[in-house]
Amino acid sequence: MKPWITKAIELLSASLGPPAHELNEIDWKSELSPNRQRLCQHLSAFSNHPGGGYLVFGVDGHGIPQGIDGPAAEVIVNQVANLGRQGVEPPVAIDHAMVEVRGVSLLLVHIREATIKPVHIRGQSLDAAFIRSGGTTREASRQEVGMLMLHSRTPRWEDLHATVLLSRSDILARLDLATLLKLLEQPEPTDEASLMSWAERERLVASLPAGGGYITNLGAIAAAKNLGEFPDLAHRGTRVIQYAGTDKSNSSSEREGRRGYAVAFQVLLNVLDGPNGLLRGLEAVIDGLRTKVEIYPSIAVREIVANALIHQDFTVPGGGPMIEIFTDRLEISNPGSLLPSKTLDRLIGAQPESRNEVLARLFRRCRICEERGSGLVKAGLAIEAAGLPPIRFDAGPNHVKVTLFGPRPFADMTQVERLAACYQHAVLRYHSNSVMTNSSLRERLRLTERQRRTATNLIRDAIDAGLIKSADPDSTSLRFSEYVPAWA
Secondary structure, eight states: OOHHHHHHHHHHHHHTOSSOOOBTTEEEESSOOSOHHHHHHHHHHHHHSTTOEEEEESBOTTSOBOOOOHHHHHHHHHHHHHHHHHTEESOOOEEEEEEEETTEEEEEEEEOOOSSSOOEETTSOTTSBEEEETTEEEEOOHHHHHHHHHTOOOOOGGGSBSSSOBOHHHHHHHBOHHHHHHHTTOOOOSSHHHHHHHHHHTTSEEEOTTSOEEEBHHHHHHHBSOGGGSGGGTTOSOEEEEESSSSSSOEEEEEEOOSOHHHHHHHHHHHHHSTTOGGGGOEEEETTEEEEOOOSOHHHHHHHHHHHHHHOOTTSOSOOOEEEEOSSEEEEEEESOOOTTOOGGGOTTOOOOOSOHHHHHHHHHTTSOOSSSOHHHHHHHHHHHTTOOOOEEEEETTEEEEEEEOOOOGGGSOHHHHHHHHHHHHHHHHHTTOOEEHHHHHHHTTOOGGGHHHHHHHHHHHHHTTSEEESSTTOOOSTTOEEEETTO
């Protein structure tokens, strides 16, 4: 039995009394009324009502079940369904069932609560919206229309359907829910029905009362066994390209991920940074000798890759995130521009915000990211501890790119890189509840005590560029001065 039927029967039993009385959730009808406009008003009211509602055919005006036969029920269902498509905006989908109550057959018509409100009469203004009140359907007031609009929710990208209607077995065959359950540290349900119920609660699928349903974009992008089975997401797999030099003229390997991001995240990290990962085979010059070393800190790679997956704009056509490995740098890019509230110079330590909040929340629960705004802080601290050049952030109309550079001494950095290193150091110290000093900057840049003047000159240049400022404007000491970002 469909879950909503049980609830409908309970409400119907309560409304039939004694005494008989209609509820906000239920309206009786003895038969199909010729007043189509009134039926549209009922559809509008139940769609606007929290939890939706039910039309019951086969009960007279006194609350006495009279019953209804199959042919009459079929006519009613067809006409109500047509009115749901053509009589109201946005269109309303219905479900129905024949049940036996007090020895007679009744037709139940289920109208779900609409996501986008108010549902109003087609061809008229939003003011032509109806609500349930005192067991009757009436026109909503201006204030009530406003409240309906406040409770309206535009569907998120994650909630949209990634497939056509599928059977339950087809849905479960396309998703790697077992791996996702392990990431979430939850026990695996023992039967398909329970597994589908869990997947729907997690917004991975949208099931239908009649059976089957749809895989949502969230379900596909997080847990797909093969993204190629989802036409709109087939090219969203993460590409990993390794080049033989410092430009793109000669690639040595290329891989494209086919599985959902969450279930394949650890695999992706192993490809990059595992014992035999692509980044482990890179060489650096140490004491004049080329040596294979771990160039990029694992925590920095993990956090930046996770950010690229989560914060991309899925409405931008084309491919998905890209990880490009050069002999001197690592570039990680994703489709989509920066959010309007973000700027490149304030990404480190920024308040968490994502255009894909549901996906970000799932990643946090899978322990892939923290969703606290600390990911880039951790990455920056790791880069500094490794003595690498500063992280570079670039953004275009349809992409954001983060670049990590291989080892390079201070003498070989450009002035732009030196200023960026100084500024990022001040930002990281600030977010660590500390301040930048000449000494801390020299330690970050691997400068000696004899190079204090070099650090002093760099600090002065950063102040002149409007990147940092003195933590105490009244201080006159240069030797013991402390500095914070200019925006602090």
